[in-house]
Amino acid sequence: MAALKSPRSPKLGQVKIGEKEETFWEKIGTLGRKKKIKEVQEIQEEGKIAIDSPGNPNQPDIPPEDYSLREHEQRAVIDPQSYTEPQFLKLQHILIEWINDELADQRIIVQKIEDDLYDGQVLHKLWEKLSGKKLDVLEVTQSEESQRQKLQVILSAVNHTLGFHHKIPKWTVDSVHSKNVVAILHLLVALVRHFRAPIRLPENIFVTVIIAEKNDGILNAQKFQEQITSEYDDLGMRCEKDAFDTLFDCAPEKLTVVKKSLVTFVNKHLAKLNFEVNDLNQDFRDGVYLCLLMGLLGGFFVPLYEFHLTPKDEDQMIHNVAFSFELMQDVGLPKPKARPEDIVNMDLKSTLRVLYSLFTKFRNVT
Structure with missing residues (x-):
């Protein structure tokens, strides 16, 4: 195959002045058309959002990906501002350190709760360490279906031990697998409480949760405060052995x-x-x-x-x-x-x- 050669610039004598000017304006026209197309796309997107969102001045901001909800589909996300709250960040930091301490002998390191716990791998090891029981599940799962099956077994064992026989827990297979950080935090706090982890979580942690749902092609969203931890006495945790x-x-x-x-x-x-x-x-x-x-x-x-x-x-x-x-x-x-x-x-x-x-x-x- 012949080697590719760099294109040569045309010699001045080979191009007529008129032709050069025409080529220049063609380029300018192309740029103009691209800019115009981009503006049109932005206006269309703004129109789509305006149609999907009712004219409510208090309508909460929703991440762009949540505008792709199917009819009657509902999605819960944390208000981005909650991620910057110091106490919320502290809660996650303490829980991550606790998990890493518990699983240090297995060389498991958690860096981000929702990214590292959603597939059941870390939850599997954490549950076995805390409960002293073995679960009959695959060590490594690749497909989404196998991950959900593994989570189902793990959460069934967790719910049984935590006493959720009649009450409904604040986490599900779907919420954990979809990286719902609120659901995962509820699960971890429940484990901390039940197994009397030697840590102290910050009290009265609330996060703002946005619930978005699409009905009749219209996206409705509401904000509410979700409590993750309560008073220390209510948590009943210990810091010193008795x-x-x-x-x-x-x-x-x-x-x-x-x-x-x-x-x-x-x-x-x-x-x-x-x-x-x-x-x-x-x-x-x-x-x-x-x-x-x-x-x-x-x-x-x-x-x-x-x-x-x-x-x-x-x-x-x-x-x-x-x-x-x-x-x-x-x-x-x-x-x-x-x-x-x-x-x-x-x-x-x-x-x-x-x-x-x-x-x-x-x-x-x-």
Whole structure:
């Protein structure tokens, strides 16, 4: 093949003056037409946006890609201004550091939450590390379908452990896989709460979320405030280990002795009502025995209409446990470190903390 040669400039004598002037104006005309075409395209795009967006002066700004919604399709995105909020950035930074610390031995490094967690790979490893359980899923997934299948297995395990049997979690396979950072943050905060991660998240973090939906060819959008974290006490996290952390970590052989002592203590009092417990985790999860026990130990009658004697779902169980916590504070006990959800979800360490608090105060009550 012949080598390409650089085009030569025409010699002055080979081109007529008229021809040169004509070529010059042709070029200018071409540039003008291109500029005109660009202006027309911009005007058309502005017209499209004007048609798709109602004439609402408070209509929130939506990223351009969200104008391609299908009919009746809905999409949620974070207002770009929220990404610049210092506390929101701090929340993401703390969560990323926590994940990287947990998975350091596996040489996994997360840099951006939505980009690194959407396909289930990191969530898979994080869940196995936190729960100590193995999931029967592929280590590496390439196709979108296999990623969604993997996420389905992971989130089913997570939801079951976190107690979402009747309540609807704030994350789904679709929201996680579509890189919805709000949904992923809700999921991570729930994991931090449940597994008592030794970190402290910033309190009362809100982000502005834009919900866009197209109906009859018109794009409607609304803004609302989404809360990601609440008060620290409500999160129930710990920063320092207590005696039960040490017991579980360093002296598990003594756990049987502690459980036996607590079973003996509670049965001594529940026997007055012809009740008996055998499994601390299972028998106290609905909160009924806790409410009755508080009345027996405190020497007062607990009205039956204040709690559910035969709770039908988790919400009623949580109500019972929360009510028993109020009774504990009424008799002078400090607010339990555990959350009602922990007891309902049969977190043994939390249940033991609550019962040991009762044992310490009422051990001499006959």
